Amino acid sequence: MPTNKYIYFFRYDTTESMLCKLESKCIFNKQEEHKQLFSNVKIEPSRSAFIKRRLDVISFSTDYDILIDQIKRENIQTDGFKVEYLILEGDLTRNTERLAKLKDVGFCINSYPDYHNPTVTYGICTYENIWYFGVLIKNNFAWQNHKQKPYSYSNSIKQNIAKALVNIAVDSKQEVKLLDACCGVGTIMLEACFAGYEIDGCDISWKICKNARANLSHFNYVGEVHCSDIKNITKLYDAAIIDLPYNLFSAATEDNILHIIKSTSVITDRIVIVSTAEITNAISRAGLRVVNYCIVSKRGKANFTRRIWVCESVDKYKTKEK
Ligand SMILES: C[S@@+](CC[C@H](N)C(=O)[O-])C[C@H]1O[C@@H](n2cnc3c(N)ncnc32)[C@H](O)[C@@H]1O
Numbered sequence: 001m002p003t004n005k006y007i008y009f010f011r012y013d014t015t016e017s018m019l020c021k022l023e024s025k026c027i028f029n030k031q032e033e034h035k036q037l038f039s040n041v042k043i044e045p046s047r048s049a050f051i052k053r054r055l056d057v058i059s060f061s062t063d064y065d066i067l068i069d070q071i072k073r074e075n076i077q078t079d080g081f082k083v084e085y086l087i088l089e090g091d092l093t094r095n096t097e098r099l100a101k102l103k104d105v106g107f108c109i110n111s112y113p114d115y116h117n118p119t120v121t122y123g124i125c126t127y128e129n130i131w132y133f134g135v136l137i138k139n140n141f142a143w144q145n146h147k148q149k150p151y152s153y154s155n156s157i158k159q160n161i162a163k164a165l166v167n168i169a170v171d172s173k174q175e176v177k178l179l180d181a182c183c184g185v186g187t188i189m190l191e192a193c194f195a196g197y198e199i200d201g202c203d204i205s206w207k208i209c210k211n212a213r214a215n216l217s218h219f220n221y222v223g224e225v226h227c228s229d230i231k232n233i234t235k236l237y238d239a240a241i242i243d244l245p246y247n248l249f250s251a252a253t254e255d256n257i258l259h260i261i262k263s264t265s266v267i268t269d270r271i272v273i274v275s276t277a278e279i280t281n282a283i284s285r286a287g288l289r290v291v292n293y294c295i296v297s298k299r300g301k302a303n304f305t306r307r308i309w310v311c312e313s314v315d316k317y318k319t320k321e322k
Helices: 014-028 064-073 095-108 142-148 159-170 187-194 206-218 254-267 280-285 314-321
Strands: 006-010 036-039 051-061 081-085 120-127 130-138 177-180 198-203 225-227 239-243 270-275 288-298 301-313
Touching: 006 014, 014 036, 014 159, 014 288, 014 301, 051 064, 051 120, 064 095, 064 130, 081 095, 095 120, 142 159, 142 187, 159 177, 159 187, 159 239, 159 270, 159 301, 177 187, 187 198, 187 206, 198 206, 206 225, 239 254, 254 270, 254 280, 280 288, 280 301, 301 314
Parallel strands: 081 120, 177 198, 177 239, 198 225, 239 270
Antiparallel strands: 006 036, 006 051, 051 130, 120 130, 270 301, 288 301
């Protein structure tokens, strides 16, 4: 009976569905379906805005009674435990039966429960005729503290999107050097630092750079912010993110967009580009190949759409094909 070590549970708005699927493809090499995903890849739920919980599977069985025996044999003695029933796609178990099953599992654990402030939360669920039991790890949402950053920017990117962009740029690698090529006040940099990645930023405006630095140091994060036109950056990076200007404080002319993308492509082979405008032409003129794409709209504002392109340098493919 092949199974996975982890079951991930997702939560997202319908407007973010494509983004969440693209993010999960990059993290797990597999797309989430029905807001759930089975994988052997272990990541902290708080690395993503969309992963609500991770079940670390301890026991599983096609037979519920055998699973209960297995849990008993684990001889768990954790004081202050709690058990939650998790509903996966296709589980039609009625509420009364679910409560009875929570009791069954609770009685297998030789300690006192604490429903309000549990020390450990266990989970039970069923999918495609297999019952699973494990430890439940929740997204702690500590990253939402970043909302209290000292400096904000009217066209800053939404935190959920910023976190996904980092995961998409990283693409399941362990150690990467990232660049936020048009960093603004550093919304994306904060999320990369929270996840433990090395990231530098670059912005053409000295005032915005000053604010980005203040935001980073407010949370004790380390990240270099270059006050420069992106064309002057010579350091090489594993991947870059570009949240292109929207004509608010700097010109989003075709020439400027091409200039920013081309300059970034000189220092990295993988670029995740965000724009409200259609810029496919500029991407190919910059010598990049689109390997993935998605859109995110704003809830209640169907006309405001952010487009996200995952691009790789065409030269990289040429080198590979040689
Ligand atoms: C959409 S904003 C980025 C917002 C940012 N993601 C945030 O959340 O704060 C685009 C930024 O690109 C910067 N910019 C424009 N042209 C640039 C260039 N040639 N090199 C570097 N930065 C540039 C602007 O100053 C602006 O802050």
